[in-house]
Amino acid sequence: MTKKWFQDSVIYQIYPRSFQDSNHDGIGDLNGIKERLDYLKKLGVDVLWLNPIYASPDKDNGYDIADYQKIQPAYGTMADFEALLAAMHQKGMKLLMDLVVNHTSDQHQWFQESQKGQDNPYFDYYIWRDPVDGHEPNNWGAYFGGSAWTYVPARKQYYLHLFAPGQPDLNWENPKVRQSVYQIMRFWLDKGIDGYRMDVINLISKPVGLPDAPQAKGAAYGNVEKVVADGPKLNQYLKEMNREVLSHYDVMTVGEMPGSSPEDAKNYTSLDGTELNMVFQFQHVDLAPNPDARFGKWNDEPVQLPELKQALGRWQTALDGIGWNSLYWNNHDQPRAVSRFATDDPKYRVLAAKMLATTLHMLQGTPFVYEGEELGMTNVHYHAIDQYEDLESLNAYQQFVDQEKAVAPTTMLRWLAHMSRDNARTPMQWDDTANAGFSDVTPWFALNPNYQAINAKAALADQNSVFYYYQKLIALRHRSDLIKLGHFELLGADDPDIFAYHRHYDRQTLLVISNFTAQRLTRKFSYPEDAKLLIGNYADDQGNTLRPYETKVYQYD
Structure with missing residues (x-):
């Protein structure tokens, strides 16, 4: 396999509004990001993905763009952007921009x-x-x-x-719309950016005749994703976009595709570079939906591990040698990973965060780290609706509690505390001073109260921190083709507590074992006595005994 640079990369996602304020207005900005580049370089990431920084009325935190060729004033100026891009390139990092053109x-x-x-x-x-x-x-x-x-x-x-x-x-059936989009893409590519993350790109082609969507019992409206995802001309549009724009630049592309299956993704991603490099799929983060379909994702149920293994494993197998996976636990639209998939119990939070990181970073694909994930940041656990800011969360509360009276306020607040997008959008926790070092004035959004214990300053002072563990994982990936390219083999698919798998490449094998529980367990895995323990989150190795949230990786011939 001829590797592309994105296959060697680890991406760090920045939510600009919440990363670092430099001009004392309580809102993160481009100059604030520039101030923190040394921190990101120390972590070892290769590419920075910025959520939208374009001019916007901010009805959906920047995903409603009023001018694609102007910078949102709260974030700075075009000169600030160009200075940030130059500083990133000087430090050997690339920039991925958010393309919002549905x-x-x-x-x-x-x-x-x-x-x-x-x-x-x-x-x-x-x-x-x-x-x-x-x-x-x-x-x-x-x-x-x-x-x-x-x-x-x-x-x-x-x-x-x-x-x-x-x-x-937008009406993508109109060729003038498509050409307008391509002009916008060239504008930023000509400035020197290194690629695009494409927001809900698989929704741009609508079904012929706009038929009604399936409607769950008790739901007020039909489920639009069931009829719009992966529309009839999506492949045609992506090929045209590649032919007219992307193929003329050395860039990375990742398409966000809610509702897509691995079989769908094969049509839009390819290692030959004719469409997109990879997709963001949702199967693993859409697990444990509410049993009552009208409530969709809103619930506080834990994800069942066999389902999680099946979801991730299916993509590993389907795209191997054909396309390329994006690897992520959380982002600006998902709750904090350690809270959702493991625990934010202070006793086990650090171990659990390292376990999740290992499980993900040892898979085939390009890993994405969301800001604060490398610190083990947790859900904020708000307890009143007026503490929320996210449009999706507020609308859900209004619909299910105020209008339909289908859910008790306490239940809905519990669901929001588990699943709201706001959990990921609290300001970055840099230190234990006032406002967590994010700003010297009151931030645009309330901080997670645990910032005094969980912050970058404390992590950098502790060699056993989540930060340094991520640093080791990233360094391992950079130097190992086995980790980057190895074929995936799931072990113990039905085990409710342990996520284990092999990776095979060039006569070498990786064995990854992760305990997703707070229990001490015994499992026997077969590997040679001279197998090398590549990384683990405990100081020693107790063989068949797996301690709470323990993870370990062996490598052998």
Whole structure:
């Protein structure tokens, strides 16, 4: 296999609003990121992915873009961006930008013109439909709750928004829309960025006729993902995008694809570089949905380990030699990994964070580290709805508690504490001083109260910290083709407590064993006496005895 640079890389995701404030307004910014590059270089990551930094009214924290070629003023200026990019390249790190082109903001010039009527150049830049019997064109529900349609009197039509009303969907059937997107992509690539993470890119091609979606009993609207994900022209659009733009630059691309299966992903990712390099899949983070389908992801149930193994293993096997996996536990849209998949019990938090890191980083693919994950940051566990900021969380509470009265407030708050996106968006915990070193004024969003114990300053002073463990994992991956390219073999698929697997490459084998419980367990695995213990989260090795949240990796011929 001829390796591409992204296969050798480890990516660090930055949520700019919450990373580092440099200008004393309580909001993270580009100069703040630049101040922390030495920290990221010390960690050993190769690529930084920035969540959207474009001009936006911030109805969905930057995923509603009003101008793709301007920097959000709270984050700085274009000169600040260019200085950050230059500093990153000087330190040998690359930059991945967020490309959000399924939808724009309703404040974008295109939509402002489009909504005026059907006699302007942008009239069909978005998806407009006439009312049906005086109502919405179909039963589609938006991801953030409510109908996916909003009526505009000036046009006497509805426009489609798969997310918030302030995020109208672009009409990719219109070739002018596609060319406008490609022009935006070239603008940033010509500035020297190194690739794109493409937001919900598998939703850009809508099904012919916009048919009704399956509707769960008791649900107000149909499940739009069931009919929109991986639409009929997605492959055509991605090939065109690659042909006209991506193939002309040495870049990395990862497409966020909710609802996609490995079989779907084979159509959009390839090692030959004709479409995307990899996808963000959701099967492992969508586990343990609420048994009542109308509540979707909202619950506080633990993930069952056999299901988790099956979900991750399926992708490892399906894409091996054909495409490439992205590896992640959490991001800006997911709760903190240690809280979701293990425990944030102070007694075991550090061990659990290291265990999760090992389990993921020993798989085939490109690992993504979300800001604070390398510290073992946890869910914030808010206990009142007015503490939340995330649009999805607030809408869910309003719908299920206030409107439908289908869930008790205490239950919904428990679900939010477990699954809300806000868990990932609290400010980065740099030290134990006021505002955690994130800002010298009150931050835009409340800090996790545990920042005095969990912070970067404490981690850097402790050689046994989660930070230095991530540093070791990243260094191991950089020098090992076995870790990067080895074939995956799941062991003990039905074991409810242990996640174990082999990796095989060039006559060498890796054995990864992880205990996902707080229990002391005994398991017998077969490996030679001279097998090398590559890494583990305990100071010694007790063989067949697995201590709480223990993880260890053996390598042998």
